[in-house]
Amino acid sequence: MNLDSLLHGLRETAFATAIRESASLFPWIESVHVLAVSLVIGTIGIIELRLIGLTSLNRPVSRVLRDTLPCTWIAFAVAIISGFLLFASNAPTYAHNTFFLSKLVLLFLAGLNAFGFHTLIERSIARWDSAARTPLPARLSGVFSVVMWIGIVICGRWVGFTLVPTP
């Protein structure tokens, strides 16, 4: 079974068909998706701006992480689920869209960066937790994350303007 037939199979599932054929399901799910992505950006921004050294400087990094990261993860889960539903409704078309594919690549890079932060950089957090100026790798990781997420929003918005139906 190749990827194209898999994508067409996904498009023909009952839930994907329902979303595609309903007048209001897609906008409702898209609204949830936009809200979830906004919350991911907003909450991740709080963390990255602390890491970069611009805001929340009176709070230890670990507190900002503990307060904010659970919100980011919940919003991220909602964004992935709602995003998958939107994708499924027209899987082959999205899969052939350059901006959609770019969005997935940026998402992967953002994930890699988050993994690297938690496994490598965060290990020494005890030494710089309350410092306004965090180590260079932490600051770079923050900047990289912000750039990736801005890119994700750009690509996401461009998907809506460049979809060409694929047979």
Add this chain to the structure above:
Amino acid sequence: MTPPAWLDRFCEWLKVTPFSVALQSAEWVVPAVQTVHILAIGAVVGSGLMITLRALGLVASEQTLAAFSTRTLRVIWWALPVLLVTGILMISAEPARSLENAAFALKMGLLVVSILVNLGYQAPLKRHPEFWDRSAGRRRASQTIAIVSFLLWVGVVFSGRWIAYVQPS
């Protein structure tokens, strides 16, 4: 509901101004403006969520509600002008799409209520940082207002996305 004639005339006039024509002439302008708009929305709902969670006592308990919310609200006051400017650019590019749209009207209504609720919530904190902690009743009121305030932002985001789907009347 049909829009008033003056609004029709305004949209027709705006649509052919050099400014609007310039915005329409390049395909990338509207999605680019929308991207900035969504990023600023992210700043607002992200900060709004944290203030709500602080009012519920779930985060930043080492700081007073007044200190935390004043600092966090600053992000919202910075993001609102960005939203206003990008919003005006989107309206200028496609006037009737939003100005004669019920979803847009709802969004503006919810936005005004949301701003008033936030101002009303912050006002007593300026003089009495402990205002919302003085009694069990006030704590409950504070938590209710915080939840309502966040739901209003959710409503703003939802009605904003629906502008693309509701036909202008």
